[in-house]
Amino acid sequence: xxxxxxxxxxxxxxFVLLPDPDAALALTEDRVLALCDRQRGLGADGVLxxxxxxxxxxxVPGTAGSxxxxxxxxxxxxxxxxxxCGNGVRVFxxxxxxxxxxxxxxxxxxxxxxxxxxxVHDDRSVTVAMGKATVTGRSAAxxxxxxxxxxxxxxxxxxxVTVLDEDVTGLDLRDRxxxxxxxxxxxxxxEFVNRLGDDVLxxxxxxxxxxxxxxxxxxxxxxxxxDLYAASExxxxxxxxxxxxxxxxxxxxxxxxxxxxxxxxxxxALDEAWWVDPA
Amino acid sequence: xxxxxxxxxxxxxxFVLLPDPDAALALTEDRVLALCDRQRGLGADGVLxxxxxxxxxxxVPGTAGSxxxxxxxxxxxxxxxxxxCGNGVRVFxxxxxxxxxxxxxxxxxxxxxxxxxxxVHDDRSVTVAMGKATVTGRSAAxxxxxxxxxxxxxxxxxxxVTVLDEDVTGLDLRDRxxxxxxxxxxxxxxEFVNRLGDDVLxxxxxxxxxxxxxxxxxxxxxxxxxDLYAASExxxxxxxxxxxxxxxxxxxxxxxxxxxxxxxxxxxALDEAWWVDPA
Numbered sequence: 399x400x401x402x403x404x405x406x407x408x409x410x411x412x413f414v415l416l417p418d419p420d421a422a423l424a425l426t427e428d429r430v431l432a433l434c435d436r437q438r439g440l441g442a443d444g445v446l447x448x449x450x451x452x453x454x455x456x457x458v459p460g461t462a463g464s465x466x467x468x469x470x471x472x473x474x475x476x477x478x479x480x481x482x483c484g485n486g487v488r489v490f491x492x493x494x495x496x497x498x499x500x501x502x503x504x505x506x507x508x509x510x511x512x513x514x515x516x517x518v519h520d521d522r523s524v525t526v527a528m529g530k531a532t533v534t535g536r537s538a539a540x541x542x543x544x545x546x547x548x549x550x551x552x553x554x555x556x557x558x559v560t561v562l563d564e565d566v567t568g569l570d571l572r573d574r575x576x577x578x579x580x581x582x583x584x585x586x587x588x589e590f591v592n593r594l595g596d597d598v599l600x601x602x603x604x605x606x607x608x609x610x611x612x613x614x615x616x617x618x619x620x621x622x623x624x625d626l627y628a629a630s631e632x633x634x635x636x637x638x639x640x641x642x643x644x645x646x647x648x649x650x651x652x653x654x655x656x657x658x659x660x661x662x663x664x665x666x667a668l669d670e671a672w673w674v675d676p677a
Numbered sequence: 678x679x680x681x682x683x684x685x686x687x688x689x690x691x692f693v694l695l696p697d698p699d700a701a702l703a704l705t706e707d708r709v710l711a712l713c714d715r716q717r718g719l720g721a722d723g724v725l726x727x728x729x730x731x732x733x734x735x736x737v738p739g740t741a742g743s744x745x746x747x748x749x750x751x752x753x754x755x756x757x758x759x760x761x762c763g764n765g766v767r768v769f770x771x772x773x774x775x776x777x778x779x780x781x782x783x784x785x786x787x788x789x790x791x792x793x794x795x796x797v798h799d800d801r802s803v804t805v806a807m808g809k810a811t812v813t814g815r816s817a818a819x820x821x822x823x824x825x826x827x828x829x830x831x832x833x834x835x836x837x838v839t840v841l842d843e844d845v846t847g848l849d850l851r852d853r854x855x856x857x858x859x860x861x862x863x864x865x866x867x868e869f870v871n872r873l874g875d876d877v878l879x880x881x882x883x884x885x886x887x888x889x890x891x892x893x894x895x896x897x898x899x900x901x902x903x904d905l906y907a908a909s910e911x912x913x914x915x916x917x918x919x920x921x922x923x924x925x926x927x928x929x930x931x932x933x934x935x936x937x938x939x940x941x942x943x944x945x946a947l948d949e950a951w952w953v954d955p956a
Contacts, residue, residue: 403943410716437689437891437921440943441720612716642716661956664682664719666945677940 400670403433404493405440406662408485408524409613410642414442415493415662421453427477432676433668434475439676440668443611444483446490447471448499451508459510466508468494476607481511482554484615488524488660491516496662511554525657528616529554531623531649539575539588541604546575546588549624553654555606556586557620561628566590566602571610587614589621599625600639612642619654622647679949682712683772684719685941687764687803688892689921693721694772694941700732706756711955712947713754718955719947722890723762725769726750727778730787738789745787747773755886760790761833763894767803767939770795775941790833797939804936807895808833810902810928818854818867820883825854825867828903832933834885835865836899840907845869845881850889866893868900878904879918891921898933901926 401423404415414433416423425447433439451469454461459481461469470490472480487507494500494507495518506513515527532552539546539558548560558577575588585606592600603617604610622636626649635648645658680702683694693712695702704726712718730748733740738760740748749769751759766786773779773786774797785792794806811831818825818837827839837856854867864885871879882896883889901915905928914927924937 403945405719407717412716436715436720437691437722438686438940438942440684441715443716659956661717661951662948663717663951663956664945664947666682666943668943669941672940672942677938677942 401668401673403440403666403668404662405442405664406489406493406660407642408488408615408660409640409645409658411483411485411611411613411615412442413444413446413486413489414440415446415448415489417448417497419448419450419453421449423447425471425473429673429676430473430475430477443475444480444486445473446486447473448490448493460508460512464506464508464513466506466513468499469508472509479510482509482514484526484528484619484656485613485658487514487516487526488658489662491518491524491526492522492660493662519657522660523657524660525655526615528619528654528656531619531654533623533627535581537578537581539577541575541588542570542573546590548588549627550581550586551620551623553616553619553623555616556582556584557589557617558582558586559589559591559621559624561591561593561625563592566592566600569602571602571604574609575604587617587620589614589617589624591621591625593625594639597635598637598639602641613640613645615645615656615658618645619647619649619656623649623654680947680952682719682945682947683941684721684943685768685772685939686921687767687894687939688919688924688937690762690764690890690892690894691721692723692725692765692768693719694725694727694768696727696776698727698729698732700728702726704750704752708952708955709752709754709756722754723759723765724752725765726752727769727772739787739791743785743787743792745785745792747778748787751788758789761788761793763805763807763898763935764892764937766793766795766805767937768941770797770803770805771801771939772941798936801939802936803939804934805894807898807933807935810898810933812902812906814860816857816860818856820854820867821849821852825869827867828906829860829865830899830902832895832898832902834895835861835863836868836896837861837865838868838870838900838903840870840872840904842871845871845879848881850881850883853888854883866896866899868893868896868903870900870904872904873918876914877916877918881920892919892924894924894935894937897924898926898928898935902928902933
């Protein structure tokens with residue numbers, strides 16, 4: 399048995415971590431596909447390669463001028479590269495602390511979207527700086543023949559947040575929503591939200607290119623920002639209940655933070671023959 | 678990190694193996710559910726606990742009079758107990774050989790359905806004795822408003838095998854089939870089959886209580902038995918292509934055997950705190 403891995407999740411958005419400090423692993427698209435395949439591999443929403451920022455080529459976005467010691471090289475389950483993942487970075491940060499690779503509880507994690515400040519709390523939950531969330535206007539989605547009006551929010555990626563009176567738990571979200579291409583030229587995520595109190599939201603989400611997921615970090619930030627906007631508030635915090643658990647979003651003048659659980663449940667090694675030629 | 682596990686699959690029917698020679702693990706339904714959960718656990722179709730037959734209580738079905746040294750304690754992903762799993766027993770047998778727990782390539786594995794003779798081949802594929810497959814009559818299933826006529830086969834569990842001229846690859850199998858309760862009082866699996874040649878079948882399967890899966894061991898045996906019956910042959914062999922790979926079924930006078938791949942891709946340890954209280 400050869401290649402070390404860990405399995406973890408943040409509000410049930412789940413990841414395979416591959417410790418690779420010296421950037422020695424040949425993490426091909428085929429291997430990402432095989433690792434994330436839920437029947438023939440370990441199964442995950444994505445792979446988090448744990449690599450020293452200094453070990454990466456200078457042309458990797460986010461490395462130039464980074465203050466990070468460790469870089470989150472994130473791959474989607476389809477083998478593609480993603481810039482950031484708000485749930486993944488929590489799991490990544492917890493791993494760094496538990497493995498003794500960082501010695502403080504506050505540090506920055508490098509990513510293709512730039513450095514992200516994180517704080518690992520005593521209860522192992524993690525707070526991540528998510529950058530600015532900007533309300534950009536109004537739009538609508540059509541899903542299963544029904545129109546959902548909402549607020550558009552940019553959290554580095556595009557969102558439509560629709561607040562409903564009816565319980566979102568009962569919605570049929572198996573189809574893919576149609577978005578207005580003028581507002582969403584590259585598609586977007588759609589959040590379906592109930593207000594459960596002054597500072598508590600229930601949310602379900604359909605992620606662009608994926609379908610419904612149990613959690614979406616940027617989606618929870620978008621939902622909180624949209625709800626603050628509707629209340630004519632610039633700053634504030636919201637607890638967001640999602641199918642995979644509960645997170646807290648704080649919107650401040652200099653950007654939003656996301657606090658939530660990070661779980662690492664297993665550590666092991668991949669069979670070397672399988673790594674060479676995944677069966 | 679505490680509890681040892683392995684992850685493997687047989688034609689993409691996937692399993693978490695828990696080595697537990699002395700039957701010391703408290704494998705509760707909650708833990709099976711958490712282990713098999715694909716987001717918050719390791720993810721699998723089922724758990725194979727690897728336990729010495731002699732370490733089990735005498736009231737466990739299949740232990741009394743068993744010639745087996747090792748017993749496959751199989752649990753479905755929903756926490757329930759299943760008697761046997763034709764794909765699981767291949768992975769189980771390969772593990773025993775690779776871990777040095779048996780020293781021959783032919784041996785018997787204990788199960789709640791009784792002892793199963795297995796042969797682990799040099800290429801790591803495994804042949805398993807599946808018992809008798811008995812054609813019992815004709816029946817039909819209704820799926821998405823369409824009627825599928827077929828042959829009923831008992832392989833220890835009940836099957837309806839429907840042979841079609843149109844390519845089964847294109848069928849919409851997202852709904853659950855309705856079976857005649859007179860023929861299937863406890864439900865059954867439905868196999869959709871194309872004949873690709875004299876001894877090659879393509880098959881898709883909807884498993885009772887699960888939905889479509891990438892493989893079903895008893896289903897491939899049922900399909901081969903039904904095809905032999907249609908050709909008025911008592912014995913013979915069929916290669917069966919399933920979405921998860923390829924297996925060979927041999928039907929002989931004393932019973933059927935199933936030969937197919939068995940892959941073990943990872944080994945590791947579960948976090949002890951997670952095992953105590955899965956998050």
